Amino acid sequence: MRIAVISDTHDVYPPRFPQRLKGADEIWHLGDVCEPSTLVEFQNLDIPMQIVLGNNEAHELWPLELQLERGGLKFFLTHVPPRRIPSDVRVVLHGHTHVPRDETDERGVRWLNPGCITRPNRGAPASWAWLTIEAGKPLRWQIVRV
Template sequence: MKKILLLSDTHSFIDAQILKYVKLADEVWHVGDIGLIEVADSIKELKPFRAVYGNIDDKTVRAEYPLDAKFIVEGVSVWMTHIGGYPDKYNQRIREELKANPPKLFISGHSHILKVQYDQKLNLLHMNPGAAGKHGFHKVRTMLRFEIEKGDIKNLEVIELETRV
């Protein structure tokens, strides 16, 4: 079993609230717009870390992390990309490949809107953890936490860090 912390859109911001949840996870996944590479480095010092770069990430982050990450954890195929869209509205760049070879779990960020939705057409679970950083229009900083065990995704939790004014 793996306990996963999923975050996105930190935009160069990390604080004790985020790090508290990092310490409780087995792995941390970041779905882009990391910002400063030091944000990723501070997480990597504590836990195994997987990430993709987002549209605001500079050449340093892009040199370290891919545009798309595809991997298998505990029997669950995962595809992470920053700008992925949602069921019935997937980004044009990935749409055909996603239809041809859908993962069990598709994760994207970018929108700053937390959403978990099952795509019945492609038989996959879509997750967007919202935004954990302070930059953007979102009112509440959010992340997701879940477990993966023997091919199952379970115990999904929404983590609300704070309401922004």
């Protein structure tokens, strides 16, 4: 399974960017979409999309967090990095900082952030990520520059 992970679009994305996600089995957006109409071109790809609410949305159309299971792994999706996570979660995906992240904590939980596709921060390039899940293989996380 190949998942395109994006965050912090803030109503803007590069021209033709959605077309780069065509090979995805799913799209996960980690918040700060802002206006829901921003996602129309992504939704037209007809790829299942999971979206969490960011801190810049003026609506409550999406949940603050999602717990998903893919390939036998439990994932926790949220916008702002959480202080606490459910004990059975193995991978936390978040946005908010606009900086890519791939770290494993002392409990073995992996923390991932795809960065930001439009307004990178702290010297990080504009980015998004591919998350690849294959049975019997380690999770693969690849940051992709916009």
